[in-house]
Amino acid sequence: MPKTIVSAVRLWVTGVVVALVFPGVSLAKPVSPDFVELSKRLTPTVVNIRTAKTIKPKQRMRRPHSQQPQTPFDEFFEDFFGRMYDENPQQRPRREQSLGSGFIISAEGYIITNNHVVNDADEVMVKLSDGRELKGELKGKDDKLDIALIKISDKQALPHVELGDSDSLEVGEWVMAIGNPFGLSHTVTAGIVSAKGRVIGTGPYDDFIQTDASINPGNSGGPLFSSDGKAIGINTAILSGGAGGIGFAIPINAVKAVVEQLRSNGKVTRGYLGVRFQPLTPELAKSFGLESEKGALIASVEKDTPAEKAGLKTGDIILEYDGRRIIDGNELPRFVAGTPINKKVKLVIFREGKKQDVFVTVGKLKDGEIAAAVPNSGSGDGDKIGITVQELSKELADRMGMKESKGLIVTEVKPGSSAEEAGVATGSIIIEVNGQRPETLESFRSLLAALKKGDLVRLLLKRQDGSIHYVAMKTE
Structure with a gap:
């Protein structure tokens, strides 16, 4: 009897049993995709990437000939240690290799991977699912999003993935990863979308898809597929701990525009x-x-x-x-x-x-700038919120290493106060209190005196590193 008929009979029997034992409870439709069919169809689009780069040793400092004359003793030791340095295999240039994953996005042979997989590589080799290994050409990279575009050439049209819509992805959906973990080629793992919009501190544009599909070293640059077989992410990072790890993938929608710029210009403008x-x-x-x-x-x-x-x-x-x-x-x-x-x-x-x-x-956006930057956190306040404030003098500014010579500065933060809980740091300059600028210590005190216990205080502060930010807390 065909497997599909057997599966249908089993499902019908299960539904009858549930209906008899638990009246009124409906049996949910099976939502698990056919991973067997997906892996057969998608594996040819995933590649293994092997990179190599030359690591040069630090050069030994030699004494210039212009320095004072050497004794025979000096010459002996310099010649002895110089030859030992040259003959030591550990001091010679060495080749460092690494492995990663990628996936083909066009019949012409364009491949997406992570920038950290190919960064600074002298050689990029791409291994296809049929065992062939082709030389890859780096067409462009974007270190901020950790994306790189590689091109390979083949006589025949190459199998390639269809890019999906990561914005429409829902938490709880099935996903599948294919990659090269630990050098084991074309390994398939599956799981669900655990969360979206994760910020893990890897760069200024963090917006990761979190998944419990197993992602390990070597999976970097490989695809995360939706249940309909479309690439909806690039497997990029893992957080290990406990019994397992958590995987993170760059949403494919963030990659699409970057890839087009890399293909056309080799770089990205923002x-x-x-x-x-x-x-x-x-x-x-x-x-x-x-x-x-x-x-x-x-x-x-x-x-x-x-x-x-x-x-x-x-x-x-x-x-x-x-x-x-x-x-x-x-x-x-x-x-x-x-x-x-x-x-x-x-x-x-x-x-x-x-x-x-x-x-x-x-x-x-120019080099060194951020499209919209997040300042460092910190704060300051008065007696009612647990800080000591002074008028800034030139002597105090010099003592604290500050450029400003006037204004109000936080010189102490009371342990356990609302200011400390808000992250207040000594050395912060108070710019505003509830939207008003206190020019003097008296004006600052008068602004706080008008507040009752439990009232909100909003401060605009400037830290010693130059960052400006708001903070809010309740009076004590």
Whole structure:
């Protein structure tokens, strides 16, 4: 009897049993994809990548001939140790090899992988599922997103994957990974999407898909497939611990535009706004009169930037960017970076208790800049929140190694205070208290004196590293 008929009979019998034992309980439809069929169809599109690079040893310092004359004793030792250095195999240039994975995205032989798989490699070799090994050409790379594009040439059209839509991916969906873990070629693992939008600190545009499908060293650069066989991610990182590890994949939608630029130009250009922001906390949102903490709070606006020219200000909260709502402030850098240069986009901001539209023309991100940067956290406050504040003098500034010579500075943070819980650091300069600028110590004290116990205090601070940020806390 065919397997499909047997499976159908088993399912029908199971449904009858459930209906008899548990009246009113419906049997869910099977949602597990046919991994056997998927692996047969998709394995030929996945490749193993072997790289090699030459590691040069540090050169031994030799005494210049212009220095004082050597004695025969000096000459003997220099000649002896020089020959020993030259003859020591550990001091010779050596070849370092590594393995990774990738997947073919076009019949012409374009391959996507991680940048860290091929970075600084002198040689890239690509092994196909049929055992053939071809030389790969690096067409371009993007270290910020950790993406690289390789090209191989073959006489025949190559099998390739179809790119899916990672935005439509749901938590709980089945996914399958194919790669080269621990050098074991074309290994298939399966699991589900555990979470989306994970930020794990690997770069400025973190937005990972988290999965429990087994991903191990050597899987880097390989594809994460959806249940319909489309590539929806690039397996990139793992967090190990306990009984197993957690895998992370770059969403394929973030990769599509980058790949096109790498194919055309060999490099990536990104949009630039020129703001430093921080994610909203419930306390900060409440202090601004905003009901929800969804949005990105502007902590500072850089000079001569698209943001300044558009009229954005410190304290503005960006609620929408180019038609997309900002749920988490960490989304803003990705949105800005992916915007075409010179595009005019609409921002919905919250300012002084009201929503309003602001239009900004996106600039070009330069090397060393970040599309929209997150400042370091920290804070400061007064007696009611557990800090000591002084007026900054030249002597105090010199003692603390600061450039500023005037203003209000936090000189002490009380242990266990609300200021310490908010992350206040000594040396922070107080710029604003609840939207007002205290020019003197007296004005600062008067602003705090008007507050009752349990009231919210919002401070705008400048840390010693130059970062500017908001913090909110309750008076004690």
